[in-house]
Amino acid sequence: MRIGINTRHLLAHKREGFGNYTFELVTRICAAQPEHEFVLYFDRKVGPEFQFPPNVRCKVLFPPTRHPFLYLLWFNFSLKRALRKDGIQCFWSPDGQLPTKLRIPSLASIHDLNFEHFPDDLPFWVSWYYRTYFPVFAQQATKIITVSETTKADLRSTYNLAAQKIQVIYNGVYDGYHPLASAQKEATKKAFTNGSDYLLFVGSLHPRKNIRRLIEAFVSISNKVPNHHLLIVGENMWGQLQLDIPTSIKERIHFTGHLPQQELTQVMGAASCFVYVPYFEGFGMPLTEAMAAGVPIVAGNKSCLPEIAQEAAFYVDPFDVQSIAAGILHVIEDPKKQAELIQQGLNRVKDFNWDRAAKQLWNEINQLVS
Numbered sequence: 001m002r003i004g005i006n007t008r009h010l011l012a013h014k015r016e017g018f019g020n021y022t023f024e025l026v027t028r029i030c031a032a033q034p035e036h037e038f039v040l041y042f043d044r045k046v047g048p049e050f051q052f053p054p055n056v057r058c059k060v061l062f063p064p065t066r067h068p069f070l071y072l073l074w075f076n077f078s079l080k081r082a083l084r085k086d087g088i089q090c091f092w093s094p095d096g097q098l099p100t101k102l103r104i105p106s107l108a109s110i111h112d113l114n115f116e117h118f119p120d121d122l123p124f125w126v127s128w129y130y131r132t133y134f135p136v137f138a139q140q141a142t143k144i145i146t147v148s149e150t151t152k153a154d155l156r157s158t159y160n161l162a163a164q165k166i167q168v169i170y171n172g173v174y175d176g177y178h179p180l181a182s183a184q185k186e187a188t189k190k191a192f193t194n195g196s197d198y199l200l201f202v203g204s205l206h207p208r209k210n211i212r213r214l215i216e217a218f219v220s221i222s223n224k225v226p227n228h229h230l231l232i233v234g235e236n237m238w239g240q241l242q243l244d245i246p247t248s249i250k251e252r253i254h255f256t257g258h259l260p261q262q263e264l265t266q267v268m269g270a271a272s273c274f275v276y277v278p279y280f281e282g283f284g285m286p287l288t289e290a291m292a293a294g295v296p297i298v299a300g301n302k303s304c305l306p307e308i309a310q311e312a313a314f315y316v317d318p319f320d321v322q323s324i325a326a327g328i329l330h331v332i333e334d335p336k337k338q339a340e341l342i343q344q345g346l347n348r349v350k351d352f353n354w355d356r357a358a359k360q361l362w363n364e365i366n367q368l369v370s
Helices: 018-032 068-085 124-140 149-159 183-191 213-221 247-252 263-267 285-292 304-313 320-332 334-349 354-370
Strands: 002-006 036-044 056-060 090-093 107-108 143-146 166-168 197-202 230-233 253-257 273-276 295-302 314-315
Touching: 002 068, 018 036, 018 230, 018 354, 036 068, 068 124, 090 247, 090 354, 107 124, 107 354, 124 149, 143 149, 143 354, 149 166, 166 320, 183 197, 183 230, 183 263, 197 213, 197 285, 197 295, 197 320, 213 230, 230 247, 230 263, 247 253, 247 354, 263 285, 273 285, 285 295, 285 304, 295 304, 295 320, 304 314, 304 334, 314 320, 314 334
Parallel strands: 002 036, 002 090, 036 056, 090 107, 107 143, 143 166, 197 230, 197 273, 230 253, 273 295, 295 314
Antiparallel strands: none
């Protein structure tokens, strides 16, 4: 069997979100199925760090997809032609986008529908593209993979899809995340906050991630936690998030931008508390990373976060700055609560495994062509 995969999110030296999801699953299913051929379709040069087994071919298709109009060109002309020329029998798209009117079995991973519920959080053309074409992708896909029961329910109600068309496969967690020794924690704190304890956020700086309210909450309690800083890790997505931080607190709020995964494991493991309060999320991968790192969590109580974290987080209202602030104080001032959340997280994270996810994904691919 010859399987085609959209791997345009595997970017050299910069794997986030879709890129990590794609990498973890693609590397596993290709290695585990040496009798099948896989063709990986990129939209720019393949990074030298990506090494694949002999049953994998990589193809670069023009143009680089840096605008919704280029998405249309790439998927509906370059990719569709390549799929036909390469004799692809089944196509999987980890970011949910498909060539329209595709005549082979297709699997689309749709992670969330944030653009349907909060369209103004995205640049105009991106929002238009997603809201115009994702209903088409969802109807056209032979099968949809999603990452939480919450998103499955949202897909069904928003796009009027049958339950049997959607399979939930939980994400895994990178095995580099684990509790750190005291010396590792101190070295990390020295490198990022001049030795101070810190609260941590990890994720793209996108409006729905709720960074503005997180910062407001931290500012409101800054005098009550004078030894804590706030560390914010992630890219400013589309450069659209503008933040006005009071001068009096600027020295205690740090923006790192994107961090390599190895460095991120250290930053996560050294945090006093992981604070993750998006008002809309499809899975919330950083939650599982915090669990694996043995870090207590304060999380928003909306969308899928309670499903994923269960008893491993203290929940707050992401739309209420005072609720966020009170939750942070409650956790960092209560060692007993911290220990309870850490243990619950170490138990819960056992439910998230990339090897298991890859086997479930391959089962879905195999069923489409058998």
